[in-house]
Amino acid sequence: MLSKRKTTIRGKHVGKKIPRIKPSRARKIIRRFHLLINKRRVICRKLDLAISDNDEATCSATILEAVNSGNLQKFYEEGWKEIRPSNDLEAKMLSVQNITDKSTLTRILGYIMCEIHEHGGLKNYQMASTIGQDGGRGGDSSKLLVKWLRELPTLPSDFRALEIGSLSARNYISTSGVFDQVVRIDLNSNDAANIQSQDFMQRPIPNDDSERFDVISCSLVLNFVPSPLERGAMLKRLLAFLRRDVTTTYVFIVLPLPCIVHSRYMSESLFCEIMAYLGYTRTQYYEAKKIAYFLFEKTMNAPDTYQRDSQLVRDTSKFTKKLLIHDKPGLNNFSVLL
Incomplete structure (x- = not known):
């Protein structure tokens, strides 16, 4: 008869081994992957290639077809076979927006695609992202969201949520029982059955x-959007996905704390002003050691922008232009523009 024992005689667990990555290593993997995706997007735009970040198979096929038909296969293969890390191609990748030569762009593209598909770029990103939400590490930000929502006077029976950048169908937002429906999307889903690959x-x-x-x-999505204007466009687009047949809706935004407290062009108060300009009221805010959590409320009778009466006049240039708020060594350049 087979033993159902979960441990060996010495007490060691015999279940499936769960991979472990230090938080610093996971953050490094995630940042690297988003860098590769962003630089690939820039190159493909320069080469007039229409690609989709949320469909790697189609993206690869599109790139290979363009490379082969444009007599650029040689340069693509050179980049693919380049010894890693390549100081030359790493430097060129970081400044790719200033490069116009097609052969150089194609070499960098081959270098990027090889890392994504042959050197564990995508696989490591998905593993690091999922482990980053490990409850044992306090990484599931939706716990705080659910806590705040449960503090509301009432919750409707048909409460529905959209989770952008979803990493797990077993996180707190999905298992709390607060929501009647949770729709999950991510650029590169690691669970096709439960998380839709979608930008x-x-x-x-x-x-x-x-x-x-x-x-x-x-x-932890907005900080990976490539440019300040694109971040602003994302915040504006959220409005179209909020219900209009209920009195109040909510937007939960999580950012790395340095985006709020160590930026030359952003602060917690300015971020809230931008959201207020779009018609939101901040109802909750919490700073953890490395993360900032916001809960914004949108009511049906709230204006989509500030009312321009004598008491609510605002200088809208702070929403459309980068304005220096802090200036000292070591600060980052995170900002959001409308």
Whole structure:
């Protein structure tokens, strides 16, 4: 008879071994992957290639077809076979926006694609992202969201949530029982059955309230959007996905704390002003050691922008231009522009 014992005689666990990555290593993997995706996007734009970040198979096929038809295969293969790390190609990749030569762009593209598909770029990113939400590390930001929502006077029975940048179908937002429905999307889903591979900026605008949501969770996503204007566009687009047949809806935003407290062009108060300009009221805010958590409320009767009366006049240039708030060594350049 087979033993059902879960440990050996010496007490060692015999279950499936769960991979472990130090938090610093996981952050490094995630930052690297997003860098590769962003630089690939820039190169493909320069080469007039229409690609989708959320479909790696189609993206690879599109790139290979273009490389072969454009007589650029030699340069692509050179980049693919380059010894890693290549100081030359790493430097060129970081300044790729200033490069116009097609052969150089194609070499960098081959270098990037090889890392994503042959050197564990995508696989390591998915593993690091999932482990980053390990409850044992306090990485599931949706716990705080659910806690705040449970403090509300009432919750509707058909409470619906959209989770942008979802990493697990077993996180707190999905298992708390607060929501009647949770729709999960991520650029590169690691769970095709439960998380849809989709870029939020490409998600079709809802036709009616049956396709909209009470809550949108956007945890550690905005900071990976490539440019300040694109971040602003994402914040503006959230409005189209919030229900209009209920009195109040919510947006939960999580950012690395340095984006708020160590930026030359951003602060917690300015970020809240930008959201207020879009019609939101901040109802909750919490700073952890490395993370900033915001909960914003949107009410049906709130204006989509500030009312310009004598008491609510605002200098809107702070929302459309980078304005220096802090200036000292070691600060980052995170900002959001409308």
